Amino acid sequence: MTDPAPLVEVHDSPELLATAVAGELLNRIADAQAAGHVPHISLTGGTIAVAIHEEVARHAPASGVDWGAVHVWFGDERFVAPDSPDRNAGQARAAFIDAVGVPDANVHEFPSTADAADVDEAAARYAEELRAHWPGRFDVMMLGVGPDGHVNSLFPGFPQLTATGPTAGVTGSPKPPPERVTLTFETTSAAASVWFLVSGDGKADAVRRALADDGSVQETPARGVTGQAETIWFLDTAAASLL
Incomplete structure (x- = not known):
């Protein structure tokens, strides 16, 4: 079986991108729960992710999602103090997790x-x-x-990039902070749907590649992840x- 061809969805602004992704995520979670399934989602960090998370919180009350029956994971994390503003988990909690009421037992932080x-022990x-x-x-x-x-x-x-096992520690990251923990390709690709969330012209060449x-x-690690059912690139203009 070949991987499904990626879909590309382009929005006119980062704000419209964030609203569209948040709405689609809420719909997917609600549909999964309506089918009797407990959804597991993996979050990312970054500016556009925070904007999406804030939109999730804004639209959550009307979504019908039971947040007590959702599990939240993270694709990677900065290996820093628990209260560091650099932590993806802290940013996600501030933007939506705490506001919508996901139980602590269902929030799986690095x-x-x-x-x-x-980092190796953390992994x-x-x-x-x-x-x-x-x-x-x-x-x-x-x-x-x-x-x-x-x-x-x-x-x-x-x-x-060639690590075996579900997770890996990272030292000497070219992007600060230098110590991190990450899911490997093995785990990242174990997803029904993979959504790439990309905003800004500084990312345009990476998207093209x-x-x-x-x-x-x-050379371009983003090439190494595809969803088992779908891969969607959510982009702003x-x-x-460069596409």
Whole structure:
């Protein structure tokens, strides 16, 4: 079976992009719950992700979603103190998780520096969390893309691109902070739907390279992730400007 061809959806502004993705996410979660399924979603960080999360909080009351029956995971995390503003989990909690009432037991955060001695221990502990609470597939995996084409904390040329196992520690990240923990391709690709969320002309070349007919995962890691049922690139006009 071949992977489904990626779909590209372009919106006129970052604000319209955020509203569209938030609405689609709420619909997917509500539909899954209506079918008797407990959805597991994986979040990403970054400016456009925060905007999407805020839109999720704004539209959540009318969505019919039972947030007590949703599990939230993270694609990667900065290995910093638990109260650091750099943590993706902290940003997501502030933007929507706490506001909509996802139970703490259903929010699966990567360990911080208060919970693990180093990135490798943090990765091992998150792998244990996956084994204990993850059904083996995400309903939706949301990913940002860096100007260099990285996704999660899988950077061009880094050894984590070929890591085996569900998680990996990262040191010497080219994007600060230098220490991180990430899902590997093995886990990131275990998703029914993969959504790339990209805004701004600074990401346009990375988008072009990721969607080109040729190129390598080592140079553009975003090429290494596809959804089992669908892959959608949600772009604003600036991010799509080189397509």
